[in-house]
Amino acid sequence: MNEPNLPPLSAVVLAAGxxxxxxxxxxxxxxxxxxxxxxxxxxDAVAGTxxxxxxxxxxxxxxxxxxxxxxxxHHVHLEFVEQREQxxxxxxxxxxxxxxxxxxxxxxxxxxxxxxxxxxxxxxxLVAHHRASGAAATLLxxxxxxxxxxxxxxxxxxxxxxxxxxxxxxxxxxxxVDEINTxxxxxxxxxxxxxxxxxxxxxxxxxxxxxxxxxVLVGTGHAVEAVVAEDGAETQGVNDRVQLAAAEAELRxxxxxxxxxxxxxxxxxxxxFVDTTVEVGGDVTLFPxxxxxxxxxxxxxxxxxxxxxxxxxRVGEDCTVEQTTAxxxxxxxxxRVGPYAALGPGAEVAADLATGPFYTSDVTG
Numbered sequence: 001m002n003e004p005n006l007p008p009l010s011a012v013v014l015a016a017g018x019x020x021x022x023x024x025x026x027x028x029x030x031x032x033x034x035x036x037x038x039x040x041x042x043x044d045a046v047a048g049t050x051x052x053x054x055x056x057x058x059x060x061x062x063x064x065x066x067x068x069x070x071x072x073x074h075h076v077h078l079e080f081v082e083q084r085e086q087x088x089x090x091x092x093x094x095x096x097x098x099x100x101x102x103x104x105x106x107x108x109x110x111x112x113x114x115x116x117x118x119x120x121x122x123x124x125x126l127v128a129h130h131r132a133s134g135a136a137a138t139l140l141x142x143x144x145x146x147x148x149x150x151x152x153x154x155x156x157x158x159x160x161x162x163x164x165x166x167x168x169x170x171x172x173x174x175x176x177v178d179e180i181n182t183x184x185x186x187x188x189x190x191x192x193x194x195x196x197x198x199x200x201x202x203x204x205x206x207x208x209x210x211x212x213x214x215x216v217l218v219g220t221g222h223a224v225e226a227v228v229a230e231d232g233a234e235t236q237g238v239n240d241r242v243q244l245a246a247a248e249a250e251l252r253x254x255x256x257x258x259x260x261x262x263x264x265x266x267x268x269x270x271x272x273f274v275d276t277t278v279e280v281g282g283d284v285t286l287f288p289x290x291x292x293x294x295x296x297x298x299x300x301x302x303x304x305x306x307x308x309x310x311x312x313x314r315v316g317e318d319c320t321v322e323q324t325t326a327x328x329x330x331x332x333x334x335x336r337v338g339p340y341a342a343l344g345p346g347a348e349v350a351a352d353l354a355t356g357p358f359y360t361s362d363v364t365g
Contacts, residue, residue: 008106009051009127010189012096015039015113016059016083021240027061029113030068031244034251035275035293038238039065040072041116041251046109047075048120049127055099056113057092059083088207089183094196097189104190107131110210111184116247117234118184129227130186136222137191137214139164140184142232150180151211153226161224164211179228181211182235191217251276272305281317299333313343316351 019028029039039056046054054076058065066080081099083092093110100108107130109123122140130138139161141153149167152174156162164181165174195216199208214224229235238244255276256269263282266272271288274280279297287305292298296310299317304310306322313326316333323339331337332351340357343349 006050007131008103009049009109010100010106011046011049011051011054011109011111012093012099013039013042013046013054013056013111013113014089014092014096015065016057016062016086016092017114018060018086019114019239022244023241027065028238029058029065031238033116033244033248034255035277037068037072038116038244038247039069039113042111042113042118043069043074043076043078045115045118045120045123046111049109049124051076051109053077053079053100055079055081055096057081057083057096057099059086059092088201088205089210090196090199090208090212093210094193094208097193097196100189104193106189108187108189108192109185110187110192112237114237114239115182115184115235116238117236117250119234122229122231122234123184126184126186126227129225133223133225135225136188136217138186138225138227139214140182140229140235141179141226142182142229142235143178144180144232145178147178147180151183152177153179153181155179161214161226162218163215166209166211168205179226180232182229182232183210183237184235185210187213191222195220287322308338 015029017028022028022031030037033041043054056069056078058080059082062082069078079099081095083095126138126140151164151166152170153161154163154165154174154177195213198216199212201208218224238247252273255274256266256272259274259280260266264280265285268288272286273291275293277295278292281298281300283301284298285303289307290305291309294312296313298304298315301317302315302319304321308321308324311327313329315321315331316335318334319331321331321337324337324341326343328345329343329347331349334352335349336354337349
């Protein structure tokens with residue numbers, strides 16, 4: 001909810017691309033990272049600001065994306081609009097604005113749906129700077145040792161943002177610039193749509209680039225600001241399986257750091273894999289080779305592993321579960337399970353039960 005006296009904030013998330021480099025039948029926004037769709041992390045980052053509404057622009061297999069996102073709980077109101085023809089980010093943004101209420105007041109975030117590492121704090125900083133400066137637009141930028149493939153932020157002699165030029169359209173001098181556009185923006189909403197209508201597809205791709213709005217706004221006398229991200233890595237998009245794996249590793253590292261600070265012991269954090277959907281209690285010990293997935297929960301004081309995989313499984317307090325696989329099972333308080341146990345859907349291990357190797361049939365019925 002917006003604070004008093006602050007202009008209303010909304011967001012448009014661009015998630016219409018096919019993502020052909022993923023080599024998958026799954027829509028790009030729905031590829032899983034630590035148990036959740038990639039797009040969900042972007043929505044969560046926006047929800048960490050005071051945005052009231054998020055419009056998600058869908059395209060390729062849009063019905064599937066919409067249905068999946070509606071299955072999840074969100075802390076912000078979602079709307080979905082379809083970009084029927086892929087004509088570039090500028091066109092997608094114009095389509096997205098249609099999903100917002102008929103009110104030109106306030107500000108609007110525009111960002112891609114494939115930036116799952118983006119932190120809410122970074123977006124909040126972008127919005128705060130935009131509001132304080134009174135700019136027509138504020139870009140989130142980053143400085144990179146190797147900016148190949150990214151749009152460059154071109155500044156005028158006074159250091160102000162003048163335009164953004166895509167890598168394929170840049171001159172040799174512009175290619176030498178190390179400040180890149182992250183495709184994450186905050187705009188004054190009343191100025192964005194008119195500026196988008198002035199954009200022309202006069203580029204090598206014949207597309208309507210959202211980046212061209214910067215030059216349009218500057219050319220009409222408006223100020224454009226930039227905030228340089230402290231950690232440029234969090235702004236990077238996921239375009240193929242290599243980048244997907246790198247993003248997964250970073251999210252797992254963040255998850256493990258959070259659990260360690262919350263009182264969970266890990267003998268080797270690099271060998272422990274915990275989905276962001278999992279709940280882990282205090283004074284839990286996770287041994288090497290532990291994989292916790294889905295809606296799994298682990299009660300206080302339990303020891304899990306080594307070499308244990310639990311999926312959608314509830315583990316009570318003060319349990320020991322070692323060298324076990326379980327799916328949709330329940331393990332009562334103080335139970336001792338394994339080694340070499342396998343629990344299938346619906347299996348229940350009673351509280352205080354101590355047992356060695358067994359399969360589902362040994363503990364159900």
